[in-house]
Amino acid sequence: MASLKEVRNRIVSVQSTQQITKAMKMVAAAKLRRAQDNILRMRPYAQRLNSILTNLTGQSDGEMISEYAAQREVRRVLIIAVTSDRGLAGAFNSNIFKGVNTLIRERYSAQAAAGNVTMMAIGKKAHDYFQRRGQVLGNYTHVFAKLSFDTVREAAEQAMQGFREGRFDEVVMVYNEFKNVATQIVRTEQLLPLVPAEPTAATSQASNVEYIFEPSKEEIVQTLIPQSLKVQLYKAVLESNASEHGARMTAMDKATENAGELLKSLKLTYNRTRQAAITTEILEIVGGAEALAASR
Known part of the structure; x- marks a missing residue:
């Protein structure tokens, strides 16, 4: 049985840990509110931008073919994995690692065997994990330090440039x-090449809308496509940022x-240990008293 001093030390240690986890939960809750507001504002914009782009390209009747829609044999793949910079968020980061490994195993096993799967890691945890296991494109461990559209745009432009130049057939x-x-929820979404949207009742009705183009339909579409791709990646990073704070808040609450x-x-x-020690002392005193009485 452990001594009273050892148990007291463990109690003090656990109390200190509890104070830290409680403080981390409160910090995560404060950050979560801001991150949740950001993603809730971003979702309608991203959805509307994609809707407009889909409607415009759907009316082109094949007249406009974007370089970002080129369908090629998938030989070289770029996977963009978005994690956090820090841990203590439960299974938040490990779920991404599992998702990437499952994706490679089920979809890109041939490309991985040929060494043609490249990782772009957004977040320090992803960078450290995948750098030890293969080729990592760029260094985007600074994105969450000052999260903004400009910090994510650099990563999106590098992926887009690699696709245009044929270094990647799929992103x-x-x-x-x-x-x-x-x-x-772990999501796997294809960024490039552009995936045609499946027709729905809403999109069919919207496609009948007549637009007035200025300066030209071609120029507008060619401007919207790169912007839409950057917005998609930025939205994924915002989703991950909100998810991270939610996961950390839940993990610290459980801790x-x-x-x-x-x-x-x-x-x-x-x-119990203290009671046992007191009982032992009482027995020793009684035993000593009885021994003295017997000696007389």
């Missing part, structure tokens, strides 16, 4: 989509609860 994003504080349960167990052990 895929893997990130955590924010659903709520306790739920993050705080576990610390409370451990404290209850340690205090019970402390009381």
Whole structure:
């Protein structure tokens, strides 16, 4: 059985850890509110931009072919993995690693065997993980330090340039989509080449809208496509940012609860150990008194 001093030291250690996890939960909750507001504002813009682009390209009747829509035999692949810079967020980062490994195993096994799968890691955890396992394009560990459209645009432009130059035949994003504080969904989305949207009743009705183009339809579409691709990646990073704070808040809340349960167990052990020590001392005193009485 552990001594009273050892149990006391463990209680103090667990109490200190509980204070830290409680503080980290509060910090994550404050950051989550801002991140959630950002992604909720971003989603309608990204959806509307994609809708307009789909409608315009759908009315082109094959007249306009973007360099970002070129369909080639998939020999070289770029996978953009979005994680966080820090840990202590439960399975947030490991789920991305599992998602990327599953994607490679099920979809790009031949390309991986030939060494033609390149990783673009957004976030320090992804960069450290994939740098030890293969080729990493660029260094985007600074993105979350000051998250903005400009910091993400550089990564999007590098991926787009690689696709235009034929260094990549397909570009895929893997990130955590924010659903709520306790739920993050790993999403795998193809960024390049452009995937034609499936026709729906809403898009069919919208496609009948007549637009007035200034300066020209071709120029507008060719400007919207790169902008839309950058917005898609920026939206994925914002989703991941909100998911990270939600995952960390949930993980720290659970850690705080576990610390409370451990404290209850340690205090019970402390009381039992203390009672046993007192009982032992009483028995020693009684035994000594009886020995003195017998000697007389």
